[in-house]
Amino acid sequence: MKKNHHMSILRPFLILTVLFSFHHLSAQQQTITTSPPNNFWNNVQFGGGLGLSFASGYTDITISPSAIYNVNSIVAVGTALQFGYVSAKNDYTSTIYGASLIGLINPIPQIQLSVELEEINVNTDYKYYGVSDSFWNTALYVGAGYRTGNVTIGARFDVLFDENNGYYSDAFMPFVRVYF
Known part of the structure; x- marks a missing residue:
């Protein structure tokens, strides 16, 4: 019984950790794709x-x-x-x-x-x-x-x-x- 009790407490914690991880990865991807393009002539x-x-x-x-x-x-x-x-x-x-x-x-x-x-x-x-x-x-x-x-x-x-x-x-x- 104690084993199920620990799993019931751990399950929401794991789900929240996974969700926040995906949100963090998604934010990083958006930052990369929305950054301004490098203009070659600005560096010449x-x-x-x-x-x-x-x-x-x-x-x-x-x-x-x-x-x-x-x-x-x-x-x-x-x-x-x-x-x-x-x-x-x-x-x-x-x-x-x-x-x-x-x-x-x-x-x-x-x-x-x-x-x-x-x-x-x-x-x-x-x-x-x-x-x-x-x-x-x-x-x-x-x-x-x-x-x-x-x-x-x-x-x-x-x-x-x-x-x-x-x-x-x-x-x-x-x-x-x-x-x-």
Whole structure:
């Protein structure tokens, strides 16, 4: 008899627990289905980079418009186009064009880490020899910069750099990156 008495007390408690559980699950499902959709374009920023390098008789100017997609407040991915001009006085001039894939990580708002895979076409005219050369160059940059607002100032390093075979004269390159 005592066993039936415990079951009669437990039964309403179990029924109420199950009902409240389903109500809770139903509320969670409604929250998920009624949340506003993620708008892709709200997470896209446009901007780019500017690279300048000057030495005695040497000029390197690079303009790189780009677009990034902010995955969240820490990670962004994107692509860039690149156009450039290099001149070494009385030696050569080069024009370049190409594209890059970019990954940005902001561990804290003021620091931006970057990885960039770049593929560019290089057209060079050697003044002294009177010959021209055209080739593709691949670079893999890792970089870091100080970020304030929409501007990041920093430096990047080409881990694939080969001084005997490539476009750039140095693996290290400063940059200014701006996104709006």
